[in-house]
Amino acid sequence: MTERNKCQQCAVRSQSLCNTIGSEAAGDLARIVHRLRVPEGRIIYGDHERSKTYSIIVSGVVKLVNTRPDGRHQIAGLQFPGDFVGRPYAATSNLTAEAATDLELCSFSGRVFEDLLAKHAELERALLQRILLDLDAAREWMFLLGSKSAEEKVSTFLSMIHDKMVLSGSLEVGAQGQSMIPLPLSRTEISECLSLRLETVSRQFSQLKSRGIIETSGRRQFRIIDMAALRAYSDAQSVSA
Amino acid sequence: MTERNKCQQCAVRSQSLCNTIGSEAAGDLARIVHRLRVPEGRIIYGDHERSKTYSIIVSGVVKLVNTRPDGRHQIAGLQFPGDFVGRPYAATSNLTAEAATDLELCSFSGRVFEDLLAKHAELERALLQRILLDLDAAREWMFLLGSKSAEEKVSTFLSMIHDKMVLSGSLEVGAQGQSMIPLPLSRTEISECLSLRLETVSRQFSQLKSRGIIETSGRRQFRIIDMAALRAYSDAQSVSA
DNA sequence: TCTAAACTTTGATGCGCATCAATGAAGTCC
DNA sequence: GGACTTCATTGATGCGCATCAAAGTTTAGA
Numbered sequence: 192m193t194e195r196n197k198c199q200q201c202a203v204r205s206q207s208l209c210n211t212i213g214s215e216a217a218g219d220l221a222r223i224v225h226r227l228r229v230p231e232g233r234i235i236y237g238d239h240e241r242s243k244t245y246s247i248i249v250s251g252v253v254k255l256v257n258t259r260p261d262g263r264h265q266i267a268g269l270q271f272p273g274d275f276v277g278r279p280y281a282a283t284s285n286l287t288a289e290a291a292t293d294l295e296l297c298s299f300s301g302r303v304f305e306d307l308l309a310k311h312a313e314l315e316r317a318l319l320q321r322i323l324l325d326l327d328a329a330r331e332w333m334f335l336l337g338s339k340s341a342e343e344k345v346s347t348f349l350s351m352i353h354d355k356m357v358l359s360g361s362l363e364v365g366a367q368g369q370s371m372i373p374l375p376l377s378r379t380e381i382s383e384c385l386s387l388r389l390e391t392v393s394r395q396f397s398q399l400k401s402r403g404i405i406e407t408s409g410r411r412q413f414r415i416i417d418m419a420a421l422r423a424y425s426d427a428q429s430v431s432a
Numbered sequence: 433m434t435e436r437n438k439c440q441q442c443a444v445r446s447q448s449l450c451n452t453i454g455s456e457a458a459g460d461l462a463r464i465v466h467r468l469r470v471p472e473g474r475i476i477y478g479d480h481e482r483s484k485t486y487s488i489i490v491s492g493v494v495k496l497v498n499t500r501p502d503g504r505h506q507i508a509g510l511q512f513p514g515d516f517v518g519r520p521y522a523a524t525s526n527l528t529a530e531a532a533t534d535l536e537l538c539s540f541s542g543r544v545f546e547d548l549l550a551k552h553a554e555l556e557r558a559l560l561q562r563i564l565l566d567l568d569a570a571r572e573w574m575f576l577l578g579s580k581s582a583e584e585k586v587s588t589f590l591s592m593i594h595d596k597m598v599l600s601g602s603l604e605v606g607a608q609g610q611s612m613i614p615l616p617l618s619r620t621e622i623s624e625c626l627s628l629r630l631e632t633v634s635r636q637f638s639q640l641k642s643r644g645i646i647e648t649s650g651r652r653q654f655r656i657i658d659m660a661a662l663r664a665y666s667d668a669q670s671v672s673a
Numbered sequence: 674t675c676t677a678a679a680c681t682t683t684g685a686t687g688c689g690c691a692t693c694a695a696t697g698a699a700g701t702c703c
Numbered sequence: 704g705g706a707c708t709t710c711a712t713t714g715a716t717g718c719g720c721a722t723c724a725a726a727g728t729t730t731a732g733a
Contacts, residue, residue: 337627
């Protein structure tokens with residue numbers, strides 16, 4: 192892929208949707224895109240949303256929330272920079288996509304994007320590949336929800352955040368010992384993501400701190416002191432003490 | 433869609449992949465398909481499988497198993513008649529697809545099917561739509577794994593089996609009171625699907641029986657006596673007694 | 674039909690996390 | 704900059720499901 196194939200406007204990382212397609216499709220895509228800033232808490236799509244839009248995240252984090260009639264709710268997925276947000280080919284969705292942090296988006300109006308999908312098979316293929324990755328991730332997360340202990344869940348969550356930061360270029364590989372990493376979610380949101388109560392999440396944070404594996408600063412930042420230990424706790428059974 | 437557009441060979445239900453595409457693509461697809469019988473327990477793809485194949489299930493159930501180094505494993509999805517089985521665009525998968533029951537498949541060799549995907553955009557679109565449904569289902573199942581009680585999990589599982597039987601035409605709507613429904617999984621497999629222990633699954637079966645909501649016959653058949661109650665227990669909080 | 678193996682059910686006990694409750698720290702507004 | 708509000712931490716207790724253990728049932732094979 193040559194440099195001019197890349198979408199300069201929303202270039203985030205190489206795997207981004209608009210960087211995996213040819214120049215003609217990319218050109219068409221660039222013509223209909225517009226930049227958008229979205230404040231934390233804003234609903235992007237869901238429930239009673241009529242006007243459909245699709246986006247690629249430039250910066251920030253989107254949470255996909257599964258809300259139930261009885262008030263229980265769960266975060267069914269997090270989308271990071273470079274990820275595609277939207278649900279093509281469906282009038283409604285049981286999920287609500289909400290800005291977990293302030294966002295910058297590359298946004299496409301629903302109708303136009305769908306036409307473009309029909310026009311460029313390669314764009315549709317790129318989308319299919321991306322959705323398949325989301326499906327892999329969802330099935331992997333199912334294992335966490337069903338089979339991991341609270342300790343494993345919180346450790347997995349923190350290393351996942353670290354890995355996403357590295358992937359999106361916001362953090363250098365191996366720099367975790369030095370750099371503070373921003374937490375995109377509150378304790379309550381983390382608990383909804385891991386299917387724990389927030390008290391349990393807090394206790395696991397405390398334990399990881401007391402073991403010297405992580406440090407925290409304020410409510411929204413953490414530093415990984417011992418990455419190897421964090422990874423070990425993420426898939427424990429290995430740890431006996 | 434006209435009748436001749438339908439793939440007569442593997443026509444299972446209207447949503448099946450080969451029934452949502454045009455006649456030319458369907459013709460090409462029919463030309464490369466071959467029927468295949470697979471005995472229970474056989475691995476369809478996964479782990480160290482080299483030769484890729486894709487299939488549409490004609491009859492039987494496939495389980496997608498997530499196996500971990502430490503021996504824990506979980507069923508990450510079930511595929512029923514009409515469903516697509518395979519993981520395009522990936523050399524490997526962490527999942528193993530295994531015949532939960534004896535199967536009849538419409539099978540496509542990997543290379544040829546991928547060429548066909550590239551040739552017919554409409555086939556790729558149909559696949560994308562199907563994968564999106566799988567993603568919706570996976571995210572819905574995440575809620576079960578993370579947030580439902582053992583009672584809700586088992587009730588949900590049984591009504592899901594019922595619904596799938598109806599969808600695939602093996603059971604008439606509203607006939608649940610009369611007909612025995614075959615269970616495609618053992619207690620152990622059900623427990624791996626719901627992230628419970630098999631003893632807990634068994635206890636929930638017993639409780640549903642003692643309440644007169646279901647009956648069982650042998651290990652692999654059940655009858656739904658009171659569908660409304662079963663549905664209520666599937667999303668409890670509603671039930672207080 | 675009898676026997677053995679595999680699977681399922683039922684019972685007793687304990688642990689992990691939820692729940693209830695209170696204190697403490699961090700941002701926000703005047 | 705002090706008071707308020709929101710969010711996070713820590714503690715005490717209880718319940719749901721895992722775990723350990725044993726008996727019962729179904730299926731297959733001699």
